[in-house]
Amino acid sequence: MTTAVHPLDKEDPLAHKRAAFHIPANTIYFDGNSLGLMAPSVHERVNQALRHEWGDDVITSWNKHGWIDLPLTVGDKIGRLIGAPEGQTICCDSTSINLFKVLCAALQINSDRSEILSTTDNFPTDLYMVQGIEQWLGERCKLRLVSEDSLLNEINENTAVVLVTEVNFRTGRRLPMAHISQRAKQCGALTVVDLAHSAGALPVDVVANEIDFAVGCTYKYFNAGPGAPAFLYAAERHLKQQRQPLHPLYGWLGHAAPFAFEVNYAPADGIRQFLTGTPPVLSLVAVDAALDLFADVTMSDIRTKSIGLSSYWLECMDKHGLLDVMPCISPVVADERGSQLAFQHAEAYAICQALIAEGVIADFRAPEYLRIGFAPLYNSYAEVESAVSRLAVIMQEKRYLNAEFQQRSKVT
Amino acid sequence: MTTAVHPLDKEDPLAHKRAAFHIPANTIYFDGNSLGLMAPSVHERVNQALRHEWGDDVITSWNKHGWIDLPLTVGDKIGRLIGAPEGQTICCDSTSINLFKVLCAALQINSDRSEILSTTDNFPTDLYMVQGIEQWLGERCKLRLVSEDSLLNEINENTAVVLVTEVNFRTGRRLPMAHISQRAKQCGALTVVDLAHSAGALPVDVVANEIDFAVGCTYKYFNAGPGAPAFLYAAERHLKQQRQPLHPLYGWLGHAAPFAFEVNYAPADGIRQFLTGTPPVLSLVAVDAALDLFADVTMSDIRTKSIGLSSYWLECMDKHGLLDVMPCISPVVADERGSQLAFQHAEAYAICQALIAEGVIADFRAPEYLRIGFAPLYNSYAEVESAVSRLAVIMQEKRYLNAEFQQRSKVT
Incomplete structure (x- = not known):
């Protein structure tokens, strides 16, 4: 997405693990809390x-x-x-x-x-x-x-x-x-x-x-x-x-x-x-x-990065003024949450679909939550920044009102 | 194994299905009643x-x-x-x-x-x-x-x-x-x-x-x-x-x-x-x-071949005089049995191991049965003839007495 490495990714001791996974083309994947990405070594x-x-x-x-x-x-x-x-x-x-x-x-x-x-x-x-x-x-x-x-x-x-x-x-x-x-x-x-x-x-x-x-x-x-x-x-x-x-x-x-x-x-x-x-x-x-x-990572490093990613996501949302539009229902104290964030919005389902159309995979949980999962082994801070920017555009343009994003699939 | 096609295989309407499976090298596999062979299309x-x-x-x-x-x-x-x-x-x-x-x-x-x-x-x-x-x-x-x-x-x-x-x-x-x-x-x-x-x-x-x-x-x-x-x-x-x-x-x-x-x-x-x-x-x-x-076979054709294979196995055993040595405990009336035959012998476990060493995969069932499974989609009549010949040699030479064949594995 970006040519320069994000400064936070530069300092990330887990940054090298991303290469172990198959990152789908043109996709930013924040749904590892639902289904993790495939690693070629698993294949x-x-x-x-x-x-x-x-x-x-x-x-x-x-x-x-x-x-x-x-x-x-x-x-x-x-x-x-x-x-x-x-x-x-x-x-x-x-x-x-x-x-x-x-x-x-x-x-x-x-x-x-x-x-x-x-x-x-x-x-x-x-x-x-x-x-x-x-x-x-x-x-x-x-x-x-x-x-x-x-x-x-x-x-x-x-x-x-x-x-x-x-x-x-x-x-x-x-x-x-x-x-x-x-x-x-x-x-x-x-x-x-x-x-x-x-x-x-x-x-x-x-x-x-x-x-x-x-x-x-x-x-x-x-x-x-x-x-x-x-x-x-x-x-x-x-x-x-x-x-x-x-x-x-x-x-x-x-x-x-x-x-x-x-x-x-x-x-x-x-x-x-x-x-x-x-x-x-x-x-x-x-x-x-x-x-x-x-085998070569510690759960402590994973936790540190998980908190780093979710905190940065909140920071980016705040910068775009999105937290008022779709409040975060996850604990604000990082230690009190897992490796995900959930945001409330009456149109959460359609927002999620609009995000997917923009190449950002997140998921929806009934009745009205957009769920963002952070997988420290492969997610990057650059992805957070880019995904939130796309979310900001979707919210600003109210793209979630498009009929195509309103149609419910079997699995949500 | 043989260059000429076995006459019974020539008449087998299912003979072409064998090509859909990966037949392990140098192996005659009569254990499809335990684990069927892999087809490259499945892979x-x-x-x-x-x-x-x-x-x-x-x-x-x-x-x-x-x-x-x-x-x-x-x-x-x-x-x-x-x-x-x-x-x-x-x-x-x-x-x-x-x-x-x-x-x-x-x-x-x-x-x-x-x-x-x-x-x-x-x-x-x-x-x-x-x-x-x-x-x-x-x-x-x-x-x-x-x-x-x-x-x-x-x-x-x-x-x-x-x-x-x-x-x-x-x-x-x-x-x-x-x-x-x-x-x-x-x-x-x-x-x-x-x-x-x-x-x-x-x-x-x-x-x-x-x-x-x-x-x-x-x-x-x-x-x-x-x-x-x-x-x-x-x-x-x-x-x-x-x-x-x-x-x-x-x-x-x-x-x-x-x-x-x-x-x-x-x-x-x-x-x-x-x-x-x-x-x-x-x-x-x-x-x-x-x-x-x-998709392109009938269960009736499968049954016909299953009975054909097992009957031919018994015929070959009989020809080699093996049925007295290791009696068949399966029904002799073909219609009263499934797609397998079982033979009783005090050394059934070791006989099975000796067969495996000869490239014939069958299995053993406690306490003293050698079990032969017939998979009509990939087994051939030529395999039956060849497997029984090898069994005859094993029995004649009492190879099952070798220590290496007596040692029990975890899964039998």
Whole structure:
């Protein structure tokens, strides 16, 4: 876009990482919180799996290329980025399914209580999974929803599980995990944390925060590709406790001896007991390769740049006088937000479409929010400046009133 | 291997399909019942999804390239091969997870009964999934296991669900679905059928057989790649019945309006209500492309060739005097078996390893079976002749006694 390097990019210790990604032509991509960009190294790894592993070695690859252990080896790579010791994180299934497993586990461990406490503004699928359990288990599970502001005070001695997404998918608000977890511990409640908007975007420490169970997705800040398998973390103290299987999804890969083909289920030791069916290997090797891009960076550097990018975005918006027109609903204190910003406007959907037409990819969240995601591995300060300039033109010219931008697509 | 074309291959109307697959060098592959071979067209399609869809169009691909509808469009392609009308089959999750969903649905529809009747020799993950439900639902679900021979007679007025895998994964025995389904209907029981070893291998007609629910995998005879997403079929009569959601896995993509981000779950109409989380797109496009290889063939031709290959295998074994040494435990009547043969021998594991060392890929199933899968789209009669010759040498020389072939791998 610009010939001179932006001064902020010059000082960015992560600036070199951008070259590891395929940046789509004529595109400024601020939607890494929805789907991260593809890295050619990921493409190459999937190709390798297709051509040599599946193509040439076919079934023998389960042993020869370690396919059978991929959920655990990939899980451990994720574990290192969320503060988990080895052997406590797996990569498999979807976030929804993994959430079901850990919620059932937590309910079983705390079986003298039935309340799952969460926030009304949690990501819907998280609440839906609880509602499903509620309907099927009857009195053994009861969802109670409270506001984010009151969550800390609402945790009490009746709470079996506190279910929380660390970073709000809409507002980007980051909830105080240390406090929530501490309060939960005091009350004898377990914590189940959705790290979908945290993992890969900011430092997470499941051990220091004494998180009991966590789940999250790999297709956002981990850049592992559309619908890539999700992850699941369980604290070691729960993996040892095994009077009966921790969750009802007794799939064969979670069995203690999957290839003995025994009639009765017996859960594997450790984190493997959370595996279910055969994992989608092509999607799983993409996660494996995508995680390697984090090998030479620190989550602290990522967080610093994330805050740098979002703060600069706000600064540019302010300079263009846009913050009055479309107020920011994300926390103004950088430490209290994740790696995104959300702006409110009645025409947010059309504004987002007009931005896309200008080559700036952001996304819309119902009912009226424009969401900007910052991916520190590939976004630049120059992109921020350029994107906000384009947004300013759109707002000034009221382009969002054009009929073409008003038409809703299936996926918004 | 041979320069002259085998006379049986000359007459094979499916012989040309072999060219659509990547045949690994120096390999005779008889394990398509475990993992089908890769077709270059599948490789190309995944590459396309990587480079152009994810790589260039990133998030916009959910609309632009129809990612959001892939579970249904791919599902319909599968539906056409199992006799399902449009809109009743989806492709998503694993077979295990899909089984959980349909078992819960069937139990709910038949909620005045609790018995799930199945066979002791069913594929273990199928039984495990029931055991998981049993443990969690208590008295609302009770698994009863009977022998394959007695199944038909054991279905009675207490049976809520008959859970059956059409083709036994070990013996290759094909159970009489029409009779089982008819008997189930008479008794007011619902049928849940695992088509893992049927779909793509033999004609299936879920409508003619009045199957209530079916699941199956795509990485065997559909050649869609390791761990590729599974499928789920539900009869239309059950899709209309919606007093409450049919299963407890309330994922956001099964919601009536996933992008409205509502707090409360409300299931989508039709088959979409069986979707859960975000599907692994790279693995799903592989299924999509793999199914296209069935566009110009009939399941009847596939069945004819399947029987041709297995019968010829038995004939060759007989010629080499091998059937006395390692008896065939699969039905001798071709119509009563699926697309595989299994042979019993105390050293079956080592024999399988010795075969692999000779370039013949088959597999072993505990405790002592050598399993040979026939994939009519790419296997040839010449391969059968050659593979059995090599097996004869191995047996004659007792090569299976070599220490190297005795050592067990993780995946067998």
